[in-house]
Amino acid sequence: MATRLDGLPTYVAAESVTSMREGLLRVVIIESQVLFAKALAGIFSEDAEFVVVSDLRAPDESGLSAAKPHVVVIDLDGQPTDVAATLGACVAGAPDARICVLSMHLSSEMMQRCLNNGAEAYIVKDISPSELLRAIKTVAGGQSYVDPRVAGGLLRRRSLNAGKPDIMELSAREAEVLKLIAEGLANKQISVRLHLSEKTVKNHVSRIFSKLNISARTQAAVHAIRAGIV
Amino acid sequence: MTREPAAARALLVERQPALVPFFRDTLERAGHADVIASRSTSATTLRRVRPDTVLIGPGSADVRPLAAIRRIRQERPSTRIVVVAYRADPVWRSVALAVGADAVLGPDDDRSTLDAALASGASGRVRNLGMRRTS
Known part of the structure; x- marks a missing residue:
């Protein structure tokens, strides 16, 4: 107000x-x-x-x-x-x-x-x-x-990463989605868990893939594990 | 004892420079002729400044306000202590009042409340503020 x-x-x-x-x-x-x-x-x-x-x-x-x-x-x-x-x-x-x-x-x-x-x-x-x-x-x-x-x-940090994708580039919501991907949830399950539409989750997943320069959910899970968010 | 407002001295403890002009102006409008801004509430500072009022601002969490309040109360029993806090945690407020603060303002308190708390310090009188010390 x-x-x-x-x-x-x-x-x-x-x-x-x-x-x-x-x-x-x-x-x-x-x-x-x-x-x-x-x-x-x-x-x-x-x-x-x-x-x-x-x-x-x-x-x-x-x-x-x-x-x-x-x-x-x-x-x-x-x-x-x-x-x-x-x-x-x-x-x-x-x-x-x-x-x-x-x-x-x-x-x-x-x-x-x-x-x-x-x-x-x-x-x-x-x-x-x-x-x-x-x-x-x-x-x-x-x-x-x-x-x-x-x-x-x-x-x-960027210098240390030397051009590698950085998980810190993700927004808080994207990090949350990544964590659930790493736990094995499908988009529909993530949408229910986060009270989002499935389309919104798909958009988040697409941005995560782009930012991390990956193309598969298993790669996303590896990133999440390495970053310690699961 | 009633002090003359013109003689009132205030110690302003605020570590965020952006807040200092506002609190200085507010203290002066409340009748404090001398406002000394400091990052310290040490006994040495208190003996040097001899404040009638100490205002601990919201950007001073790292001065450990509760310890500061207790120290000020020990050094200057009649000094009015006004604390402006970021959080409105009622337990913290109660503790701050119990260890010696005269008024604790939270995020919802506006300028008129601060004015009232500080004017009481300048005149040496304690007004019936809702969050004043009761013991």
């Missing part, structure tokens, strides 16, 4: 932003901690290029859709642990927006998972306000931003 940032001069309804303040970067903040949301909004209010159009406690497709943001800033720390579902809801509600993840975790694995699920930025929360604004502008301008401390870990 959307809550307005009452008292903050930059918060105005999305429709009036469209008509009155063309050219500004419209930002939606998704933050479970009310006070942190206000602190973030305060940072954006210091920069004339931004306008915070909505403040959500959790990804809300209708709220995001109504706000028509250019940028979605989401603090993952207060959200459910299913990164794919959380970011998937952001993408569904604001398909044209750039999604910037805030996290307290200096983790290249978490960063990779976020990037695989639609994020364009992974920002660790010990960032300064000025650097945060710079990062968001970078992303709004069409580039990506990752915290350089975790980017190093990602580059090292």
Whole structure:
């Protein structure tokens, strides 16, 4: 459910932003901690290029859709642990927006998972306000931003893999499907287990095969076993 | 004892730089003339700053808030301790209040609640806040 940032001069309804303040970067903040949301909004209010159009406690497709943001800033720390579902809801509600993840975790694995699920930025929360604004502008301008401390870990892992397919390229949902493939389940059984349609499962399987550069379920199972997910 | 609001000093313990300006501004609006931001709640820091209020922000989990609250209470028995936590776990809140916090705010608490908690610290009075310490 959307809550307005009452008292903050930059918060105005999305429709009036469209008509009155063309050219500004419209930002939606998704933050479970009310006070942190206000602190973030305060940072954006210091920069004339931004306008915070909505403040959500959790990804809300209708709220995001109504706000028509250019940028979605989401603090993952207060959200459910299913990164794919959380970011998937952001993408569904604001398909044209750039999604910037805030996290307290200096983790290249978490960063990779976020990037695989639609994020364009992974920002660790010990960032300064000025650097945060710079990062968001970078992303709004069409580039990506990752915290350089975790980017190093990602580059090292990719270097070690030397072009081999990496199971970390899979989204959380794809990893879940891979685990069930390795357990010997057919697509129909997986669809029942995960409450998905069989067609959706087929799509997941197809993406898994593509990402891992394989063509058979037995190869998928081998990958899953090697990665320790079964 | 009632303190003059203009003399109130606050120690702001928050490790996320993005949150510091917001909490500093809130403390100042609540009547704290001096706001000292620090990553430490050590006895040395407490003796140097002599805060009337200590605000422990949500980005300070690694300072071990419960240990910090206990240390502050031992060093500064009359200092008001306000904690803003990421989680609303009622057990954790109860423990934080039991070891000496005056107010513990969770993710649903808004700015007016924080203002009320901090204003009490600035004036030296304890207001009847819903989550205040009762013992």
